[in-house]
Amino acid sequence: MVEDLIIIGSGPAGLTAALYTAREDFKPLVITGVNAGGQLLLTTTVENFPAFPDGVYGSELVDLMRKQAEKFGSRFVAEDVMSVDLSSKPFKVKTSSAEYQAKSVIVATGASAKWLGIPSEQRFIGKGVSSCATCDAPFFKNKNVVVVGGGDTAMEDSIFLTKFTNSVTIIHRRDAFRASKIMQERALSNPKIKVIWDSAIDEVLGDSKVTSIKIKNLKTGETQQMNIDGVFVAIGYQPNTKYLAGSLALDDQGYIITRDEVKTDIDGVFVAGDVADKKYRQAITAAGSGAKAALEAREYLQKLEYSESHKGDSAKQ
DSSP states (O other): OEEEEEEEOOSHHHHHHHHHHHHTTOOOEEEOOSSTTGGGGGOSEEOSSTTOTTOEEHHHHHHHHHHHHHHTTOEEEOOOEEEEEOSSSSEEEEESSOEEEEEEEEEOOOEEEOOOOOHHHHHTBTTTEESOHHHHGGGGTTOEEEEEOOSHHHHHHHHHHTTTOSEEEEEOSSSSOOSOHHHHHHHHTOTTEEEEOSEEEEEEEESSSEEEEEEEETTTOOEEEEEOSEEEEOSOEEESOGGGTTSSOBOTTSOBOOBTTTBOSSTTEEEOGGGTOSSOOOHHHHHHHHHHHHHHHHHHHHHHHHHHHHHHHHHHO
């Protein structure tokens, strides 16, 4: 069986694309991944998604999106995509247990935050440890937080956090930032921001939420404990594109290169969400791009259907 559309990924981008195309009766097959839901599942309350004035849990928002897409005929497979073959049509999408074929594909596998890699960090994700300052800063009003990183993202996050917090301490493992000069100047000139150089977080401490951290000086080996309310990890994101293995053009960071926002160089293959967006990384912008990709896929499939239906007419003549 050749599907009209396969959507790879089940965050806001993939689920919105599924909703839009399902309502057009294309009955998309959504390959969710084993860990379905994307970055929203790492957040607690989402307060900046329209239509939820009291906020909504990230997991609940994903569940509602999925139910709405299912209502109109979307189908779901809870497997990871191992590889794709986009070199010929129909396109082939291979999971660990099956190979699916499709006339069109929307890639919406998102990006994963790079974490510090310490066990205690994982226990407190959503409980004081965050990878998204834009999402979670309002939860830390009048609190003291740390930002880990030394690039432009760390500088931007630190400056943004000062609008809400009492203080921001940047912890950087080297003695100089790699951020652009202008971003460094903006951060270092902010009276709410201070820096701990040549150091890394050794452990995140707390009970139901973060209360302190252990910091290790990487040059001297000395450790200190610091009372803190939140830890923002700003060491970058990794787009989830390894399974593509040369099938689509990627930039030097691994993000899919697009044209006209959601199109690729392969006719019939579209992209949505953080797998191509290295700037905004918001649930609402991902959902918006999912809608755009769906509308482009609809147009592509309608043209394909028209072309196929008229082949017979041409043959008769």
